[in-house]
Amino acid sequence: MSACALRVLLQRAAVMRKAAHQTFSQTRAFPQCVTGSYTYSRGINTLTNSLRAEEKVTVHFLNRDGKRISVKALTGESLLDIVVNHDLDIDGFGACEGTLACSTCHLIFEEAVYKKLGPISDEEMDMLDLAYGLTDTSRLGCQVCLRKDLDGMILRVPDVISDARVDSEKESSTAPPKV
Amino acid sequence: MKMMTMINLVRGSVMKIHGLSRASRCLAAEGGVRGLSSSSGPRVCIVGGGPAGFYTAQQLLKARHDTAVDVYERLPVPFGLVRFGVAPDHPEVKNVINSFTQTAQHERCSFHGNVNVGKDVTIDELRQAYHAVVLSYGAEGNRSMGIPGEDLPGVFSAKDFVGWYNGLPCNKELHPDLSCETAVILGQGNVALDVARILLAPVEMLKETDISQNSLEALANSKVRRVLIVGRRGPLQIACTIKELREMVNLPKVRADMLPADFKGIAEVLKDLPRPRKRLTELMMKAVKEGGDDKAEKCWGLRFFRSPVEVLAGADGKRATGIRLALNKLEGSGESARAEVTGQTEDVDCGLIISSIGYKSIPIDPAVPFDPRRAIVPNEMGRVQDTAGLYCSGWVKRGPTGVIATTMNDSFDTARVLIQDMEDGKLDLSVNKPGAKAITALLQTRGVRTVLFSQWEKINAEEEKRGRSLGKPREKLLDVDEMLKIAWS
Ligand SMILES: Cc1cc2nc3c(=O)[nH]c(=O)nc-3n(C[C@H](O)[C@H](O)[C@H](O)COP(=O)(O)OP(=O)(O)OC[C@H]3O[C@@H](n4cnc5c(N)ncnc54)[C@H](O)[C@@H]3O)c2cc1C
Numbered sequence: 001m002s003a004c005a006l007r008v009l010l011q012r013a014a015v016m017r018k019a020a021h022q023t024f025s026q027t028r029a030f031p032q033c034v035t036g037s038y039t040y041s042r043g044i045n046t047l048t049n050s051l052r053a054e055e056k057v058t059v060h061f062l063n064r065d066g067k068r069i070s071v072k073a074l075t076g077e078s079l080l081d082i083v084v085n086h087d088l089d090i091d092g093f094g095a096c097e098g099t100l101a102c103s104t105c106h107l108i109f110e111e112a113v114y115k116k117l118g119p120i121s122d123e124e125m126d127m128l129d130l131a132y133g134l135t136d137t138s139r140l141g142c143q144v145c146l147r148k149d150l151d152g153m154i155l156r157v158p159d160v161i162s163d164a165r166v167d168s169e170k171e172s173s174t175a176p177p178k179v
Numbered sequence: 180m181k182m183m184t185m186i187n188l189v190r191g192s193v194m195k196i197h198g199l200s201r202a203s204r205c206l207a208a209e210g211g212v213r214g215l216s217s218s219s220g221p222r223v224c225i226v227g228g229g230p231a232g233f234y235t236a237q238q239l240l241k242a243r244h245d246t247a248v249d250v251y252e253r254l255p256v257p258f259g260l261v262r263f264g265v266a267p268d269h270p271e272v273k274n275v276i277n278s279f280t281q282t283a284q285h286e287r288c289s290f291h292g293n294v295n296v297g298k299d300v301t302i303d304e305l306r307q308a309y310h311a312v313v314l315s316y317g318a319e320g321n322r323s324m325g326i327p328g329e330d331l332p333g334v335f336s337a338k339d340f341v342g343w344y345n346g347l348p349c350n351k352e353l354h355p356d357l358s359c360e361t362a363v364i365l366g367q368g369n370v371a372l373d374v375a376r377i378l379l380a381p382v383e384m385l386k387e388t389d390i391s392q393n394s395l396e397a398l399a400n401s402k403v404r405r406v407l408i409v410g411r412r413g414p415l416q417i418a419c420t421i422k423e424l425r426e427m428v429n430l431p432k433v434r435a436d437m438l439p440a441d442f443k444g445i446a447e448v449l450k451d452l453p454r455p456r457k458r459l460t461e462l463m464m465k466a467v468k469e470g471g472d473d474k475a476e477k478c479w480g481l482r483f484f485r486s487p488v489e490v491l492a493g494a495d496g497k498r499a500t501g502i503r504l505a506l507n508k509l510e511g512s513g514e515s516a517r518a519e520v521t522g523q524t525e526d527v528d529c530g531l532i533i534s535s536i537g538y539k540s541i542p543i544d545p546a547v548p549f550d551p552r553r554a555i556v557p558n559e560m561g562r563v564q565d566t567a568g569l570y571c572s573g574w575v576k577r578g579p580t581g582v583i584a585t586t587m588n589d590s591f592d593t594a595r596v597l598i599q600d601m602e603d604g605k606l607d608l609s610v611n612k613p614g615a616k617a618i619t620a621l622l623q624t625r626g627v628r629t630v631l632f633s634q635w636e637k638i639n640a641e642e643e644k645r646g647r648s649l650g651k652p653r654e655k656l657l658d659v660d661e662m663l664k665i666a667w668s
């Protein structure tokens with residue numbers, strides 16, 4: 001049994017869960033950004049080819065070590081897609097693979113850019129509330145998609161708690177985040 | 180909606196392609212360094228194949244291209260609480276299994292299931308065979324309420340109840356009696372909410388998940404109509420997080436039944452709360468106000484300011500028929516407020532009581548320091564106290580709180596500390612260590628045969644096959660002997 005099969009299984013599970021959502025509640029906790037632009041033929045290359053080359057924009061990531069990583073990416077891609085497709089070295093990013101179940105894709109935006117992004121779903125806010133170093137301009141990278149007008153934006157990758165002693169205090173998952 | 184489903188599938192496949200390519204590139208880059216198998220290079224042993232074990236391994240493999248990592252796991256199957264804790268209706272959370280699988284299949288990593296460390300092999304033996312040993316064995320026990328009647332039939336720990344619906348072999352015979360109308364859950368953390376949701380969710384919501392079939396059938400026949408989730412402190416101290424609370428609020432055909440009196444004075448302090456706490460509290464207050472579908476015959480409710488004092492037995496004294504709760508008042512405010520008893524009590528009739536006041540780590544080997552009060556392995560940033568070469572990560576390092584992301588971060592930290600010790604010369608790497616070769620041979624002399632990752636994949640395939648015929652992603656095997664038979668077939 002291969003890892004691929006395992007993954008397919010998990011994807012199926014996620015789909016089924018969504019089917020359950022559909023039947024039983026109004027909750028929609030999945031990225032809306034890609035509607036339209038993506039064809040669902042197969043794999044990444046088909047996806048990218050279906051978008052025109054002139055829709056490339058630049059995104060700058062300020063990583064935890066202070067280093068700046070700049071990449072050119074396609075509009076319509078989510079910020080998680082960018083990190084994955086460009087193999088950016090951000091430890092632990094996107095653990096739940098974009099299904100709004102982990103908050104490890106937390107990114108901090110410049111205020112002006114943040115305002116342009118538009119409304120956040122309750123479900124994204126719910127997961128964001130668990131993120132370390134939550135700020136007023138935080139979003140989850142798997143829920144934000146690249147647009148032309150976001151060209152040149154700078155995203156900060158927040159620090160995570162790195163002192164084990166801080167963590168071992170009586171932890172409350174809803175406590176205000178410590179940066 | 181259909182469109183979105185497809186998009187997500189595509190997204191999934193993108194991750195997959197990327198993941199694999201990253202792995203293969205990584206191997207290519209290492210080139211000559213590999214081929215380590217029996218030669219030099221640090222050898223690290225990890226005890227426990229849950230998130231802490233796999234995330235520690237991942238970081239070690241990434242940071243040092245000469246290091247080999249072996250993971251030893253008590254059960255024949257990997258992934259710890261991701262398999263046996265995370266609720267069956269939360270399959271997205273289990274996506275982390277994909278990266279754990281990549282780690283396990285890494286050239287310099289090997290997985291050895293069916294090894295009970297502390298019994299089959301001691302920590303000292305492992306320390307002799309490896310340059311460093313990382314304890315990542317989680318929290319296999321649970322806190323007890325310490326009240327009379329706790330052992331009566333009808334009372335369960337959440338750990339066992341969760342193990343039962345998630346197919347944990349040692350809980351397959353739990354047979355909880357679900358013929359009563361009211362269930363009381365003690366504790367208001369996310370585990371309590373998982374249990375409440377599973378008890379009240381329409382069976383259609385569960386039947387296509389990987390919930391074990393015997394529990395699905397028991398739940399389908401359940402008579403439980405009302406679930407009370409009881410906390411010793413107030414609404415501002417509730418331990419669950421908002422996503423799980425929202426799932427309760429949105430549960431179809433179930434209404435909320437709360438006590439408005441529990442929320443006295445809360446509206447006034449709302450505006451000064453940090454955002455996460457504020458949103459959580461607002462959602463609770465919404466549930467208090469709206470209640471939900473009046474025609475729903477099932478209901479759930481939070482009860483605050485109440486501590487368990489005694490499980491009440493029926494006339495024959497043979498099983499639980501209710502619980503006595505002490506009514507509390509709060510001393511202090513905010514996260515650190517304490518519950519103090521008022522002297523008043525309240526009896527609640529119920530046939531099912533589930534204690535969800537926390538998991539607890541247990542010592543596995545007398546050679547390892549253990550702090551019985553905090554129930555963790557005492558450590559400084561993951562370095563086990565007074566024991567060079569011994570480290571810890573995950574719940575056994577921090578205590579049994581925190582989501583997978585918390586466990587991930589603290590495991591990365593432990594790995595970084597360990598690497599630093601290698602680089603600073605604190606760990607003696609000058610002698611060659613035999614690693615798994617020596618340990619497997621030792622285990623063999625004791626009649627212990629391990630389950631390798633490729634052998635787990637046989638179990639995995641069988642579980643998927645059984646699941647398919649039931650319209651589920653998998654049907655977990657409940658019997659360890661059966662797992663072993665398939666693994667070694
Ligand atoms: C019921 C429940 C539901 C949860 N749901 C979520 C969720 O939805 N989302 C989320 O983010 N987090 C969730 N969590 C939290 C998450 O599961 C933990 O943060 C995480 O699993 C802790 O990882 P760990 O590796 O320290 O422990 P574990 O996951 O417990 O792993 C420890 C491993 O060590 C093995 N082991 C134990 N003793 C030995 C021994 N003597 N020798 C060898 N191996 C041994 C165990 O079999 C196990 O595989 C949940 C927790 C619980 C209890």
Ligand SMILES: NC(=O)c1ccc[n+]([C@@H]2O[C@H](COP(=O)([O-])OP(=O)(O)OC[C@H]3O[C@@H](n4cnc5c(N)ncnc54)[C@H](OP(=O)(O)O)[C@@H]3O)[C@@H](O)[C@H]2O)c1
Nearest residue numbers: 366367368369370371411412418535536537538580581582
């Ligand atoms: N979906 C998810 O993300 C998910 C699902 C399940 C679990 N998890 C995580 O796993 C961790 C463990 O969850 P958990 O629910 O077991 O633990 P938890 O969040 O620590 O909650 C424990 C609960 O038990 C209560 N309690 C403790 N001792 C008590 C006592 N002696 N008497 C009465 N009440 C007592 C606590 O109240 P006090 O606050 O007063 O101490 C609290 O309500 C958590 O971090 C949780 O977030 C996450």
Ligand code: FES
Nearest residue numbers: 096098102103142
């Ligand atoms: S990747 Fe998990 S929430 Fe975005």
